[in-house]
Amino acid sequence: MMKFSTFNTNSIRARLPIIADWLYRESPDVLCIQETKVQDKDFPTGPFEKAGYQALYRGQKSYNGVAIISKLPASQPQFNLYRREEEEARFISAWISNIPIINVYVPQGYEVGTEKFEYKLHWMRALLDYMKRNFDPDFPLLLAGDFNVALEPIDVFNPEEFRGKVAFHPDEQAILWEFLNWGLVDIFRKHQPEGGHYTFWDYRIPNSFKRNLGWRIDYILATPPIAEKSQRVWIDTQPRSWEKPSDHTFLSAEFQIDV
DNA sequence: ATGGTGGCACCGCCA
Numbered sequence: 001m002m003k004f005s006t007f008n009t010n011s012i013r014a015r016l017p018i019i020a021d022w023l024y025r026e027s028p029d030v031l032c033i034q035e036t037k038v039q040d041k042d043f044p045t046g047p048f049e050k051a052g053y054q055a056l057y058r059g060q061k062s063y064n065g066v067a068i069i070s071k072l073p074a075s076q077p078q079f080n081l082y083r084r085e086e087e088e089a090r091f092i093s094a095w096i097s098n099i100p101i102i103n104v105y106v107p108q109g110y111e112v113g114t115e116k117f118e119y120k121l122h123w124m125r126a127l128l129d130y131m132k133r134n135f136d137p138d139f140p141l142l143l144a145g146d147f148n149v150a151l152e153p154i155d156v157f158n159p160e161e162f163r164g165k166v167a168f169h170p171d172e173q174a175i176l177w178e179f180l181n182w183g184l185v186d187i188f189r190k191h192q193p194e195g196g197h198y199t200f201w202d203y204r205i206p207n208s209f210k211r212n213l214g215w216r217i218d219y220i221l222a223t224p225p226i227a228e229k230s231q232r233v234w235i236d237t238q239p240r241s242w243e244k245p246s247d248h249t250f251l252s253a254e255f256q257i258d259v
Numbered sequence: 260a261t262g263g264t265g266g267c268a269c270c271g272c273c274a
Contacts, residue, residue, distance in 0.1 A: 010274080011266055035274085037267070062267050063274090108274055148274095203264040203274080247265080247274080 001231070002097070002257040003028040006144040006218055008105070008200070008248035012036040012067070013044060018242050020047045026236070028252060029071050029259055030096055032103035034146045036065030043067070058089045066092040066103050066145070072259060074101075081123075081130055090123070097259045099226065100135065104145035109166045117166060120148070124175040128182070135223075137183025143221040146200075146248065149176050151186070154195025155216035167217060185227035187220045187253045192233065199235055200248045209237075209245070220253050229256040 005028040009015045012033060023031065031053075036043070038059045048055045048069055058079040059065030066089060068074060074094035081091040093102040104127060109120035124147075135141050149172040153159035162168040180186060188197070198214025205213050222230065236250035 014266065035266095062272080110273085206263065208264095244265085 002030075002255045002259045003252060004030045004032075004142060004144070004220065004255065005236075005250050005252040006032040006034075006103070006146075006220060007250045008034040008146040008218060008246060010035050010037070010246040010248065012038055012065070013042075014244065015246055016044055016047060018245070020051060021242075022236070022250060023048075023051050023053070023069075026250070026252065030101060030142075031069040032101070032144045033067040033069065034065075034103070034105035036067055037062055038065055056092060056094055058092055060087065060089050064089040064105055066090060066105050068092055068094055068096075068101060068103050070094075070096050072096050081126055091127075097257070099140045099142060099257075102131075102141070102143045102145075104143070104147070106146060106148045108148050109172070112164065112166055112169055117169075121171055121175065124149075124172065128175060128178055131179065131184075132182060137223045138225070139223060140225045141184075141223045142226060143179070143184060144219060144251075146218050147176060148217050149173060150215045150217055151176055151189075152195075155198075157196075157198070157213045157215070167215065179221060183223055184221040185224060187222055187227060187230050188216070188233045188235075188251065190227065190230065190233070197235055199251050203247050218248055218251050220251060222253075222255075226255060226257070230254070231256055 057067035090105040107120040110116035150156040199218035201208040201214040233253040
């Protein structure tokens with residue numbers, strides 16, 4: 001069995017106790033992390049090594065930053081989607097147990113009609129092109145991370161309010177659908193047809209987690225050879241009992257795969 | 260109710 005998880009940590013250093021405790025409790029084979037907000041020279045490798053994991057990471061000061069935490073050796077790491085993007089630290093990939101793992105932090109997009117929103121669409125299209133150029137959906141592959149897009153009305157607490165706004169705009173959703181049309185399977189949706197299950201609750205909305213005013217914007221996507229082996233998927237809300245939870249939570253899936 | 264969250268780096272930016 002392979003257990004695979006993703007988590008937008010919103011500062012890996014601020015969340016280290018939560019992540020370490022969660023790792024010991026859940027013991028996933030692979031954990032993809034976004035928004036580490038730390039330069040490579042300051043990445044806290046110690047706690048992960050102590051827990052029996054190796055860490056691949058690429059970060060910068062204050063913003064973005066991604067990491068792949070793995071029990072098994074990871075090979076052929078890549079840190080950029082395309083040349084001009086390499087300083088952004090939004091992309092990291094590696095081969096683990098003969099499966100390519102791609103972990104992304106899609107730009108948030110700020111507001112529809114702005115440069116940042118156009119950049120988000122551009123980045124998503126570049127990722128889609130990258131996937132199509134480098135991989136074949138007939139072969140095993142996992143693509144996970146914070147996509148900053150809710151795909152359907154059931155993926156956001158108030159679709160009427162947010163329709164056409166950032167993270168729930170048809171242009172973003174159309175690109176995300178193209179990943180699925182290419183062959184990737186949304187593993188959470190495969191196991192849970194019901195709405196109201198979220199991975200992100202905005203800090204700026206008072207008591208958003210308690211009131212379940214959330215969004216499903218974090219995904220585990222897999223090609224059919226992997227997706228057909230998924231046994232279960234779950235959103236872990238446990239870390240929210242801690243002092244300072246992230247605004248996202250852990251999303252995990254279990255696959256009937258020997259590692 | 261003219262405020263209200265959170266992280267980081269710096270006195271504002273990003274989510």
